[in-house]
Every structure is written in structure tokens, then in C-alpha cells.
Amino acid sequence: MSLVVAGVPPATAPVPTVRSLSADDIARLLPHRYPFFLLDRVTAVEPGVSAEAIKNVSAADPVLAGHFPGRMIYPGVLLVECVAQLAAVVYGTAAVQAAGGDLVGDVAHRVGYLAEIRQAKFRKPVLPGDQVVLRVQSGARVGSLISVSGQASVDRDVVLTVRLAVTERGEQ
């Protein structure tokens, strides 16, 4: 599946390595836990380069009880966090592969920091029942800083475009 919206380049070209990672796989790659474990499934990943994931937004999510009463909207900042977590999957799987593994391993301690959020555009509100498709593409790298571009879409609509800078953390 590929979505192309006029004026918005897809964050990733067709993703080559189509292998799905379950939520339990993701939990081995990331240190995040409830209530901040946000990705439901990774649908494609090219370690170190790009990835695609889905997140289902449910009215049962406690954050929607407060954002907002009587008008549930999934918070845009959490969509940005979804992109950042998917970026961590891109680099986590690369670390597992570099260590001679397959795609999944216990590398959560290596996850770096979110260093910058740039040009975040929230194009459409995300509501309960929406399935958000997230895409990230790794970009330029200077020292331990890496640029990441990301987008989120629901059906055919792009709901978020953003660029992040994240840091890479070596062993320990």
C-alpha cells in the first residue's frame, strides 16, 4: 500500500523489508511501557533506514478521557511520540542486526533521546476508531545526531508531517 498526497512526499519510498513485528517484539526493542507504549504493530522495517507501523486509536485510551471531555481527539504530541518510537525501532533493529541477530533483540537500553522537533504540522484531527499508519525515514547524520522525517496518515489523508533529530546511544 502506498499513499501519495500532492505536495507531501511519502516519508518512505516502498518499504523493502516487509516483516511484521508484534507489540511484544516492539517491547523488546523499546524501553517504553504503559501508558507510554504507543505502537501496536510494525508492518515493515528496513533496519537503520525506514519503517512503517500502525497504531489503533481507541475510545478506551485513558488519555482521551481528558483530551477532551465530550470531544475526544488523539493528542498531536502523542502522534509525534509515535514517530519518535518508530524511529527507535529503526535504530534498534539495526543494532540487533549489527550484533549478528535477526531483527528483534533486547536492545531497549540503547535507545537515545529525542533532541529536536521541527516543522510538525497537524493536518487533520485523529479520532477514536482511526487506524493511524506511521512512516519514518532516516536522514542525514552528524556525530551522534540523526535527522528523521516522519508522517502519519489515516486512510488516504496525511494527518501529521514532522522532522525530528534523535541521538544515538552506543553500548550502555
Next chain:
Amino acid sequence: MSLTLEQARTRARARQELTGEVKRLLVDRLALDVDPDLIGDDQPLFGRGLELDSIDTLELAMAIEERFGVTITDDETESLLSLNRLADRVQANQS
């Protein structure tokens, strides 16, 4: 090799245009609240100079790559220390 006066002038003009372009790129991409024409050619970009930080380095390196096709590698980050050094790096790639 000696230059004629005309060649020297052309070369100086090209350099001035290049530094001007780099200054505008810098101000534009990093959203600096500075008039590009007021940035000195030897002004340090970090610390007391334009007060850029290490996170800006990444954005600047990307802007230079997109605009001039020059990739600044980890070994060349000293090219980002001042405007003149950055212009030198771009010029080295163009000639």
C-alpha cells in the same frame, strides 16, 4: 599563477556572492533573528558568535547538502566553525 586585476575582481565577487548565499541560507533554515548582511565573514557560528548549538549543526549540514550538494562528514565538522570555513568547504567542492 598571477591573476589579472579583472580575474581577481571576478573571483572576489564570486566569493562575496557565495558567502552572502550561505548567510541567507543559515538565517532562513535556522530561523535566526539576525539580518544576514550583518553577519561577518569570520564570525564564529557557535558560542559567542551566532550562538548556534550542536543540534543546529545537523540542520545546517542538511541545508548545505541540499543547496550546494556538499556533504559534511563527521571528520569535517570544523568546516562548520565559521562562515568563511563553511564557504571554503563549499568552494572547494565547486572548483
